[in-house]
């Protein structure tokens with residue numbers, strides 16, 4: 001239905017009023033904050049100018065099609081709120097102005113409301129309110145009716161075309177305002193969402209451990225998170241004040257600038273850049289950084305953003321790890337040890353060494369446990385013991401493992417290890433080092449063998465013999481068996497050794513060893529106790545005759561001729577036998593008794609064997625007592641020196657003195673040197689004793705001179721063992737220095753036997769002694785094998801003619817001849833000739849006639865105590 005024409009008379013007045021309504025509604029549009037407020041203000045404005053009785057804005061309920069009054073103003077407002085209006089065409093309430101306008105999307109006008117059948121349902125109500133005409137104007141949005149504005153006027157024909165057009169404009173303005181509200185709501189919504197997302201984003205950035213930055217194209221900070229400030233040691237406020245360049249070295253700034261520049265140019269992000277920053281405390285921190293180009297909506301670059309991670313500690317740890325790894329590697333490279341690690345099942349996972357791996361090839365052990373190799377563990381229970389130890393997670397040190405190398409030589413390693421646990425304390429395997437110790441082991445075994453064997457003959461030594469004897473004792477005692485211990489001493493060995501030299505002696509010992517071995521059974525034990533002493537443990541000896549048979553075999557083995565240094569020699573043996581159990585129940589008794597039986601055999605003329613008997617032991621005891629006392633004589637200060645003068649045969653004046661050793665023992669009394677010197681020789685004690693003699697004699701000589709006595713030569717005897725001692729020269733030198741003795745006054749007496757073999761050594765040693773300024777004399781000359789001709793090779797000063805030639809000078813013409821010859825030859829060699837053991841005037845006269853230089857003997861003086869000798873010398877000085 002179209003609007004009926006409004007009355008002309010009131011038309012203009014209406015239009016003016018309508019314009020003011022329109023401007024009022026426009027104002028409402030400006031100020032209203034919500035659609036409801038807007039609707040109310042529009043309705044108020046429409047009613048305010050009394051243009052309309054009532055104005056309302058309605059919207060249909062989408063579900064029920066009933067209209068909801070959003071806002072209403074004017075006198076019929078309250079009725080309107082209560083009245084039922086629908087947009088449903090099928091109902092009477094839906095066919096009114098509002099329903100029509102809504103559905104038709106155009107104004108529905110009723111200028112004679114009370115007569116209009118469309119508005120019938122509301123006539124009663126309208127009549128009470130004085131409604132004469134009505135207009136429903138749709139509020140059209142997006143081509144659809146959003147709602148309907150309803151106007152009532154008190155006049156008929158109130159809604160002419162121009163009024164309706166204005167109302168339609170009003171509706172459009174409302175729509176504009178609604179759109180604005182919606183846009184604003186959307187904007188606010190978007191803004192809130194943005195704010196929420198920004199907050200979220202910022203929260204995330206703030207909770208980061210890594211530094212986050214956003215800078216503009218000039219590098220000025222736009223946003224830096226707090227981790228950024230923390231990383232550099234500043235508070236948040238400070239760090240934002242300055243750009244990154246102030247916290248970097250100029251060189252680093254260049255590096256960073258280049259990276260940013262490249263990102264700017266290429267648009268490509270950069271990651272894992274390694275930069276350095278200067279921390280607030282001045283230290284340098286290492287940072288791994290990324291740069292991304294930030295663009296605006298138009299794709300124009302506006303800045304950069306990225307993450308910075310402080311990797312100082314990580315890199316320091318990496319570096320430390322690398323260094324420690326390098327150190328470890330250098331160590332394994334330097335040492336010959338292997339470093340190894342295993343998994344929890346003790347299978348090797350790592351094996352490192354200078355050569356990497358085991359000796360023969362690569363690492364056959366990787367992936368295997370050590371007991372899966374060909375190695376054997378040197379543990380009492382073998383690998384079981386080792387596995388038990390590992391199961392207990394015990395550390396172990398220097399466990400020796402062994403196997404045969406392909407060439408059948410033994411191969412040893414020593415292994416040390418400890419369990420490994422991870423950071424949670426869980427066991428993860430073993431680690432340790434191993435080293436090859438084959439050489440050491442072989443050497444140890446060699447030493448072990450050497451410690452138990454004699455190096456010259458390869459026979460068991462005293463130590464090994466002792467343990468074998470003890471083992472034999474146990475078995476024999478348990479099984480009631482008998483055995484014999486035989487002590488064997490070679491009779492002429494010392495002589496051969498002294499005259500033909502050590503080499504000959506060694507050859508002899510080896511030969512005798514071979515023969516003795518043949519003479520006994522394999523089950524018997526032959527050992528060398530030292531020197532020329534052997535011992536045999538003869539197993540299963542049922543009676544004395546059996547033992548005697550073995551002894552006889554040994555004797556005949558010894559006596560067979562042997563060629564030494566081109567000479568045929570013979571040695572004999574003396575054998576002493578003790579029997580188990582009759583002659584002793586233990587090692588000590590059996591050995592001691594066999595030893596004394598052996599001495600008895602010697603006394604019985606050598607080259608025989610003797611069984612132990614209680615009678616012989618007393619004699620042996622004597623020697624043993626002597627020996628044991630002698631061993632303690634030095635420390636007990638039982639030695640002294642006697643001094644025997646040497647006299648010039650022409651002038652009769654004392655020219656020198658010989659120091660002679662005396663031993664006085666509390667138990668044994670005065671023991672003659674002829675008795676104890678050989679024992680001291682045999683036992684080697686003579687070396688210490690001889691040193692003591694030389695030192696005491698020198699001190700005495702110096703003391704006499706200090707007493708004002710004239711300086712005289714001091715002769716000291718050297719023994720075979722002393723001469724053979726490699727320290728002799730050093731000893732003489734040291735004694736001279738210690739005592740302050742004039743070397744020219746010292747004369748060392750040696751015997752021929754000492755120098756005839758190993759002539760080269762003797763010449764060298766004697767020459768060296770001479771170079772000290774010390775004189776040398778040949779003692780007991782004439783008894784040995786040396787000829788005078790040989791003597792000229794030695795740097796000798798004095799020749800002492802042996803006492804045995806002097807003794808019988810008066811009666812023995814041969815001795816006379818020999819003595820004269822020795823004196824004459826000595827003279828031609830410019831040696832001082834001294835005659836020993838001069839006891840009578842005849843002897844003296846003879847010697848003087850032969851132009852012998854000096855004499856020594858009881859005739860002038862016996863060996864005397866130092867004081868006595870000093871008196872003798874003092875007396876002479878006085879004359």
Ligand SMILES: Nc1nc2c(ncn2[C@@H]2O[C@@H]3COP(=O)(O)O[C@H]4[C@@H](O)[C@H](n5cnc6c(=O)[nH]c(N)nc65)O[C@@H]4COP(=O)(O)O[C@H]3[C@H]2O)c(=O)[nH]1
Pocket residue numbers: 644659660661662672673674677690693717718719779780803836837838839856857858859863
């Ligand atoms: N019958 C007789 N004998 C006389 C006469 N004049 C001296 N004697 C003795 O002859 C020995 C001389 O010493 P020797 O030939 O070197 O013989 C020494 C020497 O070989 C050795 N001896 C003594 N003292 C030492 C020493 O300090 N070191 C070494 N290695 N041997 C020593 O012991 C041997 C014996 O020494 P002693 O008993 O002191 O015997 C001394 C001395 O007392 C005499 O007129 N008639």
